[in-house]
Amino acid sequence: MEPVSLIVGAVLLGVGFLSGRLSRRTRAAAAPALPAPLCGCGHTLSQHDTETNTCYAELRRDTFDKRGRWSGHQWVPCTCRQYVGPRPIDEVFMPRLLPPSTD
Known part of the structure; x- marks a missing residue:
């Protein structure tokens, strides 16, 4: 060439x-x-109960037998007690109307 x-x-x-x-x-x-709005526990607002603000997500934890050997995973509930992440703007100015409260 x-x-x-x-x-x-x-x-x-x-x-x-x-x-x-x-x-x-x-x-x-x-x-x-864009960063995802997360709570301190690492879960989103959709995984928290809107009335009690408790988290209903589950976490995967390692389990060990009596000798200290790894034996698998176990799903445990999240220990978050209140959502502390950013709130949607409509909840700041006006509370939710639906579903109606049963008083």
Whole structure:
């Protein structure tokens, strides 16, 4: 092969590589991911009871036998007592109307 075509091919390869690297960085910087609103226990508002604010999610814990050897996993309820994460804006200004309370 002639050296001119090798140089042209190398330049095209370099230009393609650099344009791919630069376009990936601008696309990632333009759209940052929104953080999920989480409670201190790591669960979302949908996993908390709206009236008592207690968490009804379950956590996976390791279990061990009497000799101290790992024996598997056990699902235990979350010990969170109140949702402390960000509140939806409609609950700040006006309490929920539905479902109606049975007094």
